[in-house]
Amino acid sequence: GQNIDQPTEMTATEGAIVQINCTYQTSGFNGLFWYQQHAGEAPTFLSYNVLDGLEEKGRFSSFLSRSKGYSYLLLKELQMKDSASYLCAVRLYSGAGSYQLTFGKGTKLSVIP
C-alpha cells in the first residue's frame, strides 16, 4: 500500500531555520508536492519536485531523493505567520492516464518568539 510519513509536530524559533522531513513508500511515483495549510483553511501550494535535487523558492526550499523515498521542506528566516500545518503529498500514477494525489498527515509547525 501507499505510505507517507512526516513528523506530527515541530516547534521552532522566529528567525531560525526548520527542516520538515517526509518519507514515502509508494508505487507509481510521479512527483512530490508540499502544501501549507492554516487551520480551517484550504491547502496552498508551496513547491513541487519530480527530479532529485533541491528546488528553491524564496524562504522555502524543497529537496527530493527518489532512490531514498525522501523529501524535506526547508523554511528559512521563520516568521510567526509560518505557524501552520505542512502537508507532504505524493502524486501517483494510477493507470489509464490518471493521477492521484495522496497526502501525508501533515506536520504542525509552531513558531515561537
Place this chain on the structure above:
Amino acid sequence: GAVVSQHPSWVICKSGTSVKIECRSLDFQATTMFWYRQFPKQSLMLMATSNEGSKATYEQGVEKDKFLINHASLTLSTLTVTSAHPEDSSFYICSARGLGEVERSPLHFGNGTRLTVT
C-alpha cells in the same frame, strides 16, 4: 488567477438531512475536480474524482450512494451528503485541475466546508 470557490464555508445540519456543497472554478475551466475529506489532525483523504460530463470515480470505502457527486459543467461540481449522520462531520475540500494544465501543475483548492451534523 485559478480561483476555486467553495460554498458554504460552514454548515450545521440535523441528522438525517442532506447537505449540498458547491465547488466552482471562477476563472478557468476545470476538467477534473477532486473531493477530499479531512478529519481533525488527519490528512486529506481523497473521496472521489470527477470529470465533467461523466460519473465520478469513488475511492475504496466511500459510499457513492451517500456522497453524490455531480460535475455537470466545466465550472461546477457539487457534493451532496445524503442522510447525514454525526460521523459525517468533517472538513470537506474540493480541488480542481484546469483544461490544458500539465501534470506538474498544483491543484487549485477551494477554502473548504466545515460540516457539523447534530
